[in-house]
Amino acid sequence: MDQSPSNEPVYSSVLFPRIGARCRALIAAWLVLVSTAFTACEGHGDRGSAPQTTGRIAPILLFSGTGTSPNDVAALETILSSNTLGYSKVSSSQLNEMGESQLGRYRLLIIPGGDFVEIGKSLTSNTTANIRNAVHNGLNYLGICAGGFLAGNFGSGYNSFNLTSGVKFSFYSAEGLGIRKAAVAISSAAAPPLDQYWEDGPQFSGWGDVVGKYPDGTPAIVEGTFGSGCVILSGVHAEAPESWRLGMKFSSPVSEDNAYAGALVRAGLNRISLPHY
Secondary structure (H helix, E strand, O other), X not given: OOOOOOOOOOOOOOOOOOOOHHHHHHHHHHHHHHHHOOOEEOOEOOOOOOOOOOOOOOOEEXXXXXXXXXXXXXXXXXXXXXXXXXXXXXOHHHHHHOOHHHHOOOOEEEEOOEOHHHHHHHOOHHHHHHHHHHHHOOOEEEEEOHHHHHHOOOOOOOOOOOOOOOOOOEXXXXXXHOOOEEEEEEEEOOOOOEEEEEEOOEEOOOOOEEEEEOOOOOEEEEEEEEOOEEEEEXXXXXXXXXXXXXXXXXXXXXXXXXXXXXXXXXXXXXXEOOOOO
């Protein structure tokens, strides 16, 4: 699930209709709404502003350990920096050394794309239990692609977080067609579709409120709660930079997708309830 240009097949504009310029004003208005509407996620209030000053605890913990895509970690760092959001990166070994109380000092944990099996293998069972308990007690969670898979429950043989009360996720249907990466039109309840970068990502049937849908109608982006924590899962990469688009046709400019990525981060950080179906 490493994001890099390749010659893999992509979806055509015939199968996946693109948005027109007339829709962009609506999209921009929706992004403003998301970034400013501080409605509590499922009734859980904001935990207050976290310190972003050097030497103090940043509000966001970004996982960059074994199994993650370095390209996706870098893309997310760009999104966080452009939105002036303080964050700390944490490796697998560092995360394995953190207890539940240490995790609870942060407001949002982000698990990026990569190989969800390898990510799980790099973490101890105590670590996944600590993450699960920390989210239950109020740490918010944003899982992107591999991070979305890990939020589910894979049962014996896999080390996942099970923030979904037993629901297990499968790949988006494109995987079964032999397609590994594509520009996919993701619809939302409040705005026209946005073309977003997909690579071996999950769909989230059976859990949460549906924020965005794949062209086949399955959930691409969902939100919900686990205990006191807000959980947002995305099977697509709104944070993808222009360099990932090589060989694909996107009608949505990268700036709109990246703005959407920023909105997802702020929603997770501030417990914003996203527009959903």
